[in-house]
Amino acid sequence: MKAIVIGCGRVGSNVAKKLNRDGWDVTVVDEREEALSRLGENWPGRFIVGHGMDIGVLRQAGIDDRDEPPAAMVVATDGDNTNIVIGQVAQKRFDINCVVVRLLDPARAEFYAARGLRVVCPTSNAISVLTDAVTSCEPRAAEKVPA
């Protein structure tokens, strides 16, 4: 199965590597050529230098491959709005079934999730994990926990 990962930062590169280990045929897109080094030596998949909003780059990455269209696309550049646009282009224009978009801003994440975009918001996750961690702390005997 083919997957396209847009944005080869800390998140994108590791998603690409994990999918590759799980047997996916992965193509990674990033604006910066240096980002390839994040994929480690001997990256077996493809790597394309370019901007994910550029239709030519998406085509080069095989987004409209007729023989074997990509089954999934992960959009994780460092710009929320860039990710929102690329995600919608993949979904609406190229009809990719599984498009997952990383957004850092919880407010925009909520809005676009309600509109049918599959959104992962690490900030919201961190907020709930951190507050859960605090509320589940065992208080010491001397401390009073606010009601």
Next chain:
Amino acid sequence: MYILIAGGGMVGANLARTLLSPKHGHAGHEVTLIEQRRDRFEKLESEFEHQVQHGDATELFVLERAGIARPPDIVVAATGDDEDNMVICQISREKYGVAKVIARVNDPRNQAHFDLLGISPTVCATSNIMALIEHEVPEHDLIHLLELRNENLEIVEVQIDKHAPCAGKVLDKLRLPEGARVITVLRNGQAETVNGGFKLEPGDQVLAILQPGKEDELREVLLKE
């Protein structure tokens, strides 16, 4: 009217200035300008005072602070980033029910994305200048007059010179591309009402409506066949 402008660069700031200018004859407009860059914001603040706010207009709380929930009559997304302009328009219209959004397109290659997301009208300086050049350069025998983007139609003008193979033919005999129609023919500065029996003459300007992308077929039929 209440007009919210995102992006305080040349475009946004001058829009705000014009809308607020008493000379402009539109007294009573209320304008809020949002600018993200601190240095720009400070310059703008000395001119626009409370009418400019600092922040990223793609953040919901920034938009809300600027009164997006009222909602404004018009939101203008005039930042230098096309992705930001698209998101501002989507949020304004779909979350806050803004009836009219106008977007600036910085890179004409992104026009397709604006169209895909149903954001209209859009304004792109490069495309506008290109259209003006086409109008001036005689080699451009086919001129785009108007694009009806939502309807996926455009109106073009074709100059018929004496070498054009269609000169002397009636419209019915031309194999126009599918869906293309001749609306009118300008002859000696007059618009002629045309039907299938109308005969084209050198010097005519044909105005036709057709789908974008069919220009070459039309050119072939009128000028090259």
